[in-house]
Amino acid sequence: MPLADRARPTELCEVAGQKHLLGEGRPLRRMLEKGHFPSMVFYGPPGTGKTTVADIIARKSGKYLQRINATTASLSDVKAALAASGTLAGQGGVLLYIDEIQYFNKKQQQSLLEYVEDGRVTLICSTTDNPFFCIYPALLSRSAVFEFKSVKPEDIVPVLKRGLSLLSEEYEPKTADDELFTLVATATGGDVRKALGLLESVYFSCGERLELSVAEELARMAGLFFDRGGDKHFDCLSGLHKSIRGSDPDAAVHYLCRALTGGDMASVCRRLLCAASEDIGLAAPMAVAVVNACVESANRLGLPEAKLPLSQAAIYLATLPKSNSAYLAYNKAEADIAAGLAGDIPRHLQNVHADSEGEKRAQGYKYPHEYPNHYVKQQYLPDTLKNKVYYEFGDNKTESAAHEYHKKLTGKG
Numbered sequence: 001m002p003l004a005d006r007a008r009p010t011e012l013c014e015v016a017g018q019k020h021l022l023g024e025g026r027p028l029r030r031m032l033e034k035g036h037f038p039s040m041v042f043y044g045p046p047g048t049g050k051t052t053v054a055d056i057i058a059r060k061s062g063k064y065l066q067r068i069n070a071t072t073a074s075l076s077d078v079k080a081a082l083a084a085s086g087t088l089a090g091q092g093g094v095l096l097y098i099d100e101i102q103y104f105n106k107k108q109q110q111s112l113l114e115y116v117e118d119g120r121v122t123l124i125c126s127t128t129d130n131p132f133f134c135i136y137p138a139l140l141s142r143s144a145v146f147e148f149k150s151v152k153p154e155d156i157v158p159v160l161k162r163g164l165s166l167l168s169e170e171y172e173p174k175t176a177d178d179e180l181f182t183l184v185a186t187a188t189g190g191d192v193r194k195a196l197g198l199l200e201s202v203y204f205s206c207g208e209r210l211e212l213s214v215a216e217e218l219a220r221m222a223g224l225f226f227d228r229g230g231d232k233h234f235d236c237l238s239g240l241h242k243s244i245r246g247s248d249p250d251a252a253v254h255y256l257c258r259a260l261t262g263g264d265m266a267s268v269c270r271r272l273l274c275a276a277s278e279d280i281g282l283a284a285p286m287a288v289a290v291v292n293a294c295v296e297s298a299n300r301l302g303l304p305e306a307k308l309p310l311s312q313a314a315i316y317l318a319t320l321p322k323s324n325s326a327y328l329a330y331n332k333a334e335a336d337i338a339a340g341l342a343g344d345i346p347r348h349l350q351n352v353h354a355d356s357e358g359e360k361r362a363q364g365y366k367y368p369h370e371y372p373n374h375y376v377k378q379q380y381l382p383d384t385l386k387n388k389v390y391y392e393f394g395d396n397k398t399e400s401a402a403h404e405y406h407k408k409l410t411g412k413g
Contacts, residue, residue: 009052041140042126051099095121099126101126101135109139152190157182187219236259260307272314294310348378
């Protein structure tokens, strides 16, 4: 049995972190102390105590515990667990714990409703995904939702010391400096289970004293968590895009590295190309071409070498002047079209090839290249929108210069 399971707390006061839920006077703690055990949803990163708290609640409630892991369970497994409510063992009530419920489909989740609604089953389910996206709304509305957060290193250190004491009792006595405990707690990204697993690996890799150098080597990749397709995935990509928008090259490279280490190059390329037009746009129109070249280079190279042109692109975008004027102009036009304000295209702009010879002469289109400075004033928007302004020049150097030229050409401010 892994150390994380052997060292699992048996009381709420022993759970690492989660003071916002389990501290004195906090909602979940008060609810449980008063003997109120509603159906609950626990969500948050791995290794933050969701399963541990569910186990403690099961013991305190006195209900018959049934456990299901949604990654492997079928609908028949769910029905078998629910059937326990009609047995002698389940007379005092059944507490059904479902781990990773995001892997259950709608039909599997719906099968729980009747039992939860009439009180035969108290449901506790945990998920690393956002429950408002992955759990059936009717089931979610019948449950209290609690968010578990990554555990701070200072809260993990006491757990690690307890884990080392347990290992020393089971095998042979060993010691470690506080610096090693802090390193392990910090390197595992707020995941208590991962921290105990890392400590166990260090323990069996060292002699009587746990060595910091060994812990550093084993911890090199321990804190990485990038769940392709889950919340962490989108958080990381969002962090990359927003860091570029916020002109922070250091943060942009950080999130780029996290995403690429997680193996998701395709989403990174898409975000970089999007940022080039959405956030840099007309302030540096060549950014699209440069970033596209970097993306093409990355796709030809593949990982790990692809990190070089992609890092170049991320830093380049983060340090360029910013403009979202094209993005805003399109959004305004889109809103008018959605509101039914499009109107007919002016006659002189319509497709001339569809007209008869007589109609061509009557169309009235003025060919700008036949006029001074290749410009002539005429209406281009439909009559319903003829005075509408969608594009507003940005205050960067490139758009300011374009604005001055446009004012001289058209006489418009």
